[in-house]
Amino acid sequence: MTRETDRDGGGRERRLLALLGPIHDRARLTARRLCRSDADGDDLFQEAALRALLRLQDLRDELRFRPWFYAVLLSVHRERSRRSFWRRLVPLADSPPEAAPARPGAHEDARGQAARLSQALAELPVEQREAIVLFEVDGYSLEEVAELTGSSVPAVKSRLARGRSRLRDHYQKFEAADGDPALVSANTPAKKELGHG
């Protein structure tokens, strides 16, 4: 009998949803902000929720559900980031088209701005991207980010500093290229870490 179809399946699902309730929206937002599109973010969250359900028996202390769930979420995110390596080699026909970043001078709506930042975030190493999203976008404190990522506060500070610096570089190149994203992309050196899927 598989884990998901056993007699306690329904009870476990209710338990997960009850635990997820208080953090549901913030975790969903984090997932969306880590990805290039909302659809990818929703997919990431769904995969993390499913994995959390299948591993719920591993959760020993319900008071520590939030860091536990974020560990699952970030683990799925990192796996997906690694998978994107193969996508670069073999582009999938069903990969969603990337949203075009807005150009200054054109009408800059929030969607275009968000897409531009998502593109810049995608070029960061995965750990720096997570630190920037959790701290700068989601508004978690340094201690909370450390707890959610399973790292120390100094490590988070370091990732934030390096991530901010790379984001600033990216935006300065964007300004210097007069807002042409194609030029920014051509000027940006190849990164060791790969963008997420």
Added chain:
Amino acid sequence: MDDSRSAERRLTSDLEALRHQTRQGLPDPTRTARELRAALSNRASARPGGMLMTLLRTVRSRPRFATALFGCALTTGILLIPISYERTVGQTVTLHVAGDGQVAGGAGQLARRARKELHAQSIQLRQTQPSELTLVAALPVRSSAQAEALAHAFVEKLRSEHVTATAEVAARTVRTSGRVYAMALDKLISIRVETAGKSDAEVASEIRNQLESGGVHGADVTFERHGDEAQMQIQADVDGRQMQVMRKTRGGPSELQVDIGGIDDTRDPGMTDDQLRDKIIRQLTARGLDPTVTVSGDHIEIRAHKHMDPTAK
């Protein structure tokens, strides 16, 4: 500077835009529950992937692991590729002896002595100059160091009898085709460790390093000295074959000398078990070992002892 400030402003503004934009149409917990049930249902009805699918998923999610796996496969592939290489089948000792009349018994007696002292398979005698004899001895040993030692000892013996002689040692090679790992195994591993002034652990470590350099990895090496008695033991797995070398010495030189491998145990066409056993015994005997060899089909067991002369320097 303006670019920098402008970039900072744009970044701050974009951060706010991302915050705002991602809140649009955020699915509620009810939708999460619905999607979770659907995912569970799909998962339960989905046919589980076979080993190949599991491997493919692992490889897709771990590109570094995949690269390492590919590297290992490539290395293994390279090791299995047949190549042509030079294989040492023995050593040839050429002895130049000044004047045949000086040797007791003449040239014939000298040739017989040379054959015995050098453990030679064959001897050729040539009168190259009126006052010089040349003996060409074919030795079955593949180690040049061993051949040189035998030749040197024989030359020294002749010198003590007031016979002037010089020796040259050259390897006899044949061009053969085999796999890379076969070539690696074919090479003789010579261990030479000066034990004086070193602890037992240091000697063992040095033996291990020399084995590693010779391609024998993960060997279990022990070296112990009690008074003037020294015992060395090596256990390793070489290409699926258990190799065990044990050496016990009392007194003797402080330099430890062990030659591992280099035994040609290939069965020539039509060779019986006894013939192969004799072939191996000949090679071990030529190294000054007292061997016990059992050959039964593909199973070859070699035990060899070396009687050390405690007075030898």
